[in-house]
Amino acid sequence: MADPKPTDPAADAARHAQKMAKKKAARDRIMATKAGEKGLIIVHTGAGKGKSSAAFGMILRCIAHGMPCAVVQFIKGAWDTGERRLIEGNFGDLCQFHAMGEGFTWETQDKARDIAAARRGWDKARELIRDPAIRMVLLDEINIALRYDYLPVAEVVAFLEAEKPPMTHVVLTGRNAAPELIEIADLVTEMTLVKHPFRAGIKGQPGVEF
Template sequence: MAQDRQAETAPDTGAEVARHAAKMARIKAARDRMMATKTGEKGLIIVHTGPGKGKSSSGFGMILRAVAHGMPCAVVQFIKGAWDTGERRLLTTHFANLCQFHAMGEGFTWETQDRDRDIAAARAGWEKAKELIRDPAIRLVLLDEINIALRYDYLDLTEVLEFLAEEKPPLTHVVLTGRNAKPELIDLADLVTEMTMVKHPFRAGVKAQPGVEF
């Protein structure tokens, strides 16, 4: 066993080093050829969906990237408006000059228990979203949990799709998060990621915790 471990950790011979270098050189050349063909630039429609954790977290990660590049951006929250989240604190306290933050929701649908109120909040959020997306100075807009509003028909799906297809400025990125993204939205999008839930502490009785969930 000791000899086996020594064999596993022994330094590569000169021939092995040369083979590895040649292999990596071939991969790099192929990669460079592929990258040379990717010269297009456009504002993307990006969807983060699925039952797993990380949809909003990924969207806010993109917002922070935009901030780091000095790109004006904006967030419209359709559901979690009443939550005191870490993302909201950070952006409104330190980066308000680069990122507008609009919390339009009033909580999850089972908390409000008022469909008309939920629809009104979703409509107000969508009107603000359209205003922000139309502004060519804003480079990235995060529509957090809009997929939930679309799932429950609080917003008209056709209206949302037509606006994104016809009125979004060419270089503006729009990120739409939430479970159960509509198939039509997935078809329209340029980039779609589905988060898969493998294991979650909530099922073991662990509550949502600051810094992880909000």
């Protein structure tokens, strides 16, 4: 087998620079067509981990930009989470945090109680979304409340379409997002499960799961 031809570092660098220049020119042409802004409906769904984590990342971006924001937790309200400690302890002036849920349905084992908690959460969410001063509202795990029929999907969709202020972002997280919600969303991300430590007997851990 013949030895590979020796490479010319200067020629390689020149080819790379030319290739990247073409990519940048193409990217600049695309970006030149994107000038609009609007408040987005954002859905994080799927079986994989990271739906709420990614949403809280956006909340922290809002805080960093000095943008008022709010969180309504529909299921995990009884949990002592890191994100709740961080926001309430350091950024309460910019981000309201409302933990309305009482745990997953198999923990409460009381459907009427779960429906009442979801309704309280949705009432608070509507109040926050209607406030044009609040730039982003995270509805954490609302998809679970919708999946179990604790809230009517049609009511949530109708409200977002009719009453969300034009520049307010609303983020909805949780598995099994309703097709009607996906239809009206501007941005939908599905987290795909490839591997999860829970299947290997590892429990949820601080800093990773909560």
